[in-house]
Amino acid sequence: MSVHPRPVPLIGDPTAASERAADPTGWAFDPADRDALHRVLAARRDVRRYRPDPVPADVLERVLTAAHTAPSVGHSQPWRFVVVTDPNVRDRAAVLTDRERLRQAAQLEPDAARRLLDLKLEGVRDAPLGVVVCCDRRAPAAGVLGRATYPDADLWSCAAAIQNLWLAARAEGLGLGWVTLFRPADLAELLGLPDGVETLGWLCLGWPDERPPAPGLERAGWSQRLPLADVLMTDRWAGAAPPPSALRGPDQPDVVAARDGGDRLLTPPGSLGVLDAAVDRAVALGRGGVTGGVLVLAAADHPVTVHGVSAFDPRVTRDVTEAAVAGTAVGVTTARGAGLTAVVVDAGVAGGPVPGAVGARPAGPRGDLVGSPAMTAEDTTALVEAGRALGREAGASGLVALGEVGVANTTVAAALACALLHVEPAAVVGLGSGADSAMLARKAAVVTAAVARAGVVPDPLTALAQLGGPELAVLAGVALGAAEVRAVVVVDGFAASLAALAAVQLEPAVQASLVAGQRSRERGHDLVLQALGCEPLLDLRLRAGEGVGAVLAASLLLQGLAVRRTAARVDR
Ligand SMILES: O=C(O)c1ccc[n+]([C@@H]2O[C@H](COP(=O)([O-])O)[C@@H](O)[C@H]2O)c1
Numbered sequence: 001m002s003v004h005p006r007p008v009p010l011i012g013d014p015t016a017a018s019e020r021a022a023d024p025t026g027w028a029f030d031p032a033d034r035d036a037l038h039r040v041l042a043a044r045r046d047v048r049r050y051r052p053d054p055v056p057a058d059v060l061e062r063v064l065t066a067a068h069t070a071p072s073v074g075h076s077q078p079w080r081f082v083v084v085t086d087p088n089v090r091d092r093a094a095v096l097t098d099r100e101r102l103r104q105a106a107q108l109e110p111d112a113a114r115r116l117l118d119l120k121l122e123g124v125r126d127a128p129l130g131v132v133v134c135c136d137r138r139a140p141a142a143g144v145l146g147r148a149t150y151p152d153a154d155l156w157s158c159a160a161a162i163q164n165l166w167l168a169a170r171a172e173g174l175g176l177g178w179v180t181l182f183r184p185a186d187l188a189e190l191l192g193l194p195d196g197v198e199t200l201g202w203l204c205l206g207w208p209d210e211r212p213p214a215p216g217l218e219r220a221g222w223s224q225r226l227p228l229a230d231v232l233m234t235d236r237w238a239g240a241a242p243p244p245s246a247l248r249g250p251d252q253p254d255v256v257a258a259r260d261g262g263d264r265l266l267t268p269p270g271s272l273g274v275l276d277a278a279v280d281r282a283v284a285l286g287r288g289g290v291t292g293g294v295l296v297l298a299a300a301d302h303p304v305t306v307h308g309v310s311a312f313d314p315r316v317t318r319d320v321t322e323a324a325v326a327g328t329a330v331g332v333t334t335a336r337g338a339g340l341t342a343v344v345v346d347a348g349v350a351g352g353p354v355p356g357a358v359g360a361r362p363a364g365p366r367g368d369l370v371g372s373p374a375m376t377a378e379d380t381t382a383l384v385e386a387g388r389a390l391g392r393e394a395g396a397s398g399l400v401a402l403g404e405v406g407v408a409n410t411t412v413a414a415a416l417a418c419a420l421l422h423v424e425p426a427a428v429v430g431l432g433s434g435a436d437s438a439m440l441a442r443k444a445a446v447v448t449a450a451v452a453r454a455g456v457v458p459d460p461l462t463a464l465a466q467l468g469g470p471e472l473a474v475l476a477g478v479a480l481g482a483a484e485v486r487a488v489v490v491v492d493g494f495a496a497s498l499a500a501l502a503a504v505q506l507e508p509a510v511q512a513s514l515v516a517g518q519r520s521r522e523r524g525h526d527l528v529l530q531a532l533g534c535e536p537l538l539d540l541r542l543r544a545g546e547g548v549g550a551v552l553a554a555s556l557l558l559q560g561l562a563v564r565r566t567a568a569r570v571d572r
C-alpha cells in the first residue's frame with residue numbers, strides 16, 4: 001500500500017487526526033490564560049451603583065463585540081443591541097422599574113417585601129449606558145437549525161450574548177447590572193420594537209460605584225451559592241431507574257478510531273458520504289475486515305389478504321420462497337451477485353412447510369388483524385428467539401442483510417408502523433406491490449380497523465403479535481441476534497425496516513449495528529428510516545422486497561470496506 005504526504009486543506013482546520021490523537025489536550029490555552037478566565041468568571045458581579053463617567057467608544061465596542069461573539073442556535077445571531085444614551089429614554093425606563101419594584105414588593109410577605117425594597121435593584125438612572133438586548137424572533141423557528149425542536153433556543157442565544165458582554169465588561173473594569181423589573185410590553189413600546197422582537201431586559205453599563213467581593217443577593221441573605229454537588233447528577237436524574245439493556249453499542253474509542261482510520265486515506269475526510277458513515281459503523285463494530293455476508297430472507301403469508309389488500313394472489317409467497325430455496329428468486333440472485341449467501345426462513349408460508357427452508361412457523365392461530373391478532377404472544381416470542389439464533393449465526397462472520405417476502409405484508413407493516421411510530425394510517429399506507437386507488441382505500445380502512453381493534457399497544461412484542469406478522473418477528477430477532485455478536489445489519493425496505501425498528505425498540509443498542517440499505521418506493525418507509533435515525537445508502541424506488549435493496553447496499557458497503565482497507569494512506 002502506498003503512502004503519500006497528507007493533503008493539508010488550504011482553508012479550515014489544518015490539523016491531522018494523528019496529531020489530535022497524539023495530544024488530545026493540544027487545543028488548551030496556557031495555564032495563566034486559563035486562570036485569568038476563571039478569575040473573570042468568579043469576579044463577575046451584578047452592579048447597581050455607577051459613576052457617571054462616560055464609557056469610551058472603543059471599550060464599548062470591545063464589550064459589544066464580545067456579546068456578538070456568543071454562540072447562537074443554528075448560527076442565527078438573533079440578538080439586537082439597543083444602546084441607550086438618551087436621558088429621556090433612560091428616565092422613562094427607570095420609572096417603569098420603579099413601578100415594577102413596588103408591584104413585586106406588594107406580592108410578597110411584609111418582611112420579604114421590606115427586604116426587597118431595601119435592595120437597590122435598578123441602577124437604570126445612574127448608569128451612563130443602557131443596553132437593551134433584544135431577540136429578533138421573526139424568522140420561523142423551523143427554518144433555524146436546532147430551533148424546530150427547541151423554539152426558545154434563540155432566547156438562550158441572546159442570554160449567552162449577555163453573559164459574554166458581562167464577562168468582557170468585567171475584564172474592562174466596567175460594571176453591568178441585568179434588570180428585568182419591566183413588563184416586557186412596556187419596554188418594547190418605549191423602544192418602538194416591531195412585533196416579533198422581544199427584550200431580555202435592560203443592561204446597566206458603566207464604571208461601577210461599588211466593587212462587591214460577593215454577589216449582592218448573597219450578602220443580603222437572599223440565597224447562597226449551592227455546592228456544585230447539589231446541582232450535579234450523573235447519567236440520569238437522581239433516583240431515576242436505568243433503562244434495562246443487555247446490549248451495548250461499540251465503545252467510544254472504537255467509534256473515534258474508525259473515523260481516524262478514514263482520515264488516514266488519501267482522500268478528503270468523509271469523501272464517500274453516506275457510505276463512509278456506514279463503513280465507519282462497520283469498522284467501529286470490529287467488522288472492517290468482512291468480505292461477505294448472509295441474506296436472511298424470511299417468508300410468511302397473511303390472513304389479512306382476505307380483505308383484498310394486495311394486487312397479487314397469496315400463492316406468490318410460496319412460489320417466491322420455493323424459488324429462493326432453489327437459488328433463483330430475485331433476492332437470492334441479487335445476493336449471490338453481491339457476494340452474499342442466503343438463508344431462506346419459512347416463517348409461515350401457506351400450504352405447509354417449504355422444503356429446504358429453515359422452519360420457524362407459528363404453531364398457534366393466525367388472525368387477519370381486523371378481527372383478531374396476527375398471532376399469539378407465545379408464537380411471537382418463539383419466532384423472535386428463533387430469529388435471534390439465526391442472527392447470531394449469520395452474523396458470526398459477515399454482514400447480515402434482512403429480506404422478506406409475504407403477499408399483503410405492506411398492509412401488515414403499515415399497521416405495525418402505526419403501533420410503533422404512533423402515526424396515522426394515511427402516513428404509512430402505500431402502493432405495496434401495485435395497489436390501485438380502490439385497493440389503497442381498502443388498505444387504509446383495514447389498517448384503521450386493525451389499529452382500533454388492537455387498542456393501546458404497550459410494547460414492541462405486543463405490537464408484533466397484534467399487528468405484525470411472523471416473518472417480521474423473525475427478522476426482528478435476526479437483528480437482535482446479529483447486533484449481539486456485533487455484526488452489521490443491512491436493512492431493506494418498508495417491512496424489513498419495521499422489523500428492525502421493533503428490535504431497536506426492544507434493545508436501543510441495536511441501532512448502532514444498523515445500516516439502512518435503501519429508501520424504498522413504499523410511502524411510509526421514510527418515516528421508519530427517520531425513526532431508525534438511519535440515512536439510506538440507496539434511493540432507487542425499489543419495491544422488490546426479498547432483501548434486494550439490502551444486498552445491493554451490502555455490495556456497496558463491502559466495496560467501501562475494501563477501499564478503506566486497501567486505498568493509499570497518508571503519512572500522518
Ligand atoms: O420493500 C418494500 O418496501 C416493498 C414495497 C412494496 C412491496 N414489497 C414486496 O411486496 C410484497 C408486499 O406487497 P403487498 O402489495 O402484497 O402488500 C412483499 O412480498 C414485499 O416483499 C416490498
Ligand SMILES: Cc1cc2nc[nH]c2cc1C
Nearest residue numbers: 312316405433544545546
Ligand atoms: C411476484 C412477486 C414477487 C415478490 N417478491 C417479494 N414480494 C413479491 C411480490 C410479488 C407479487
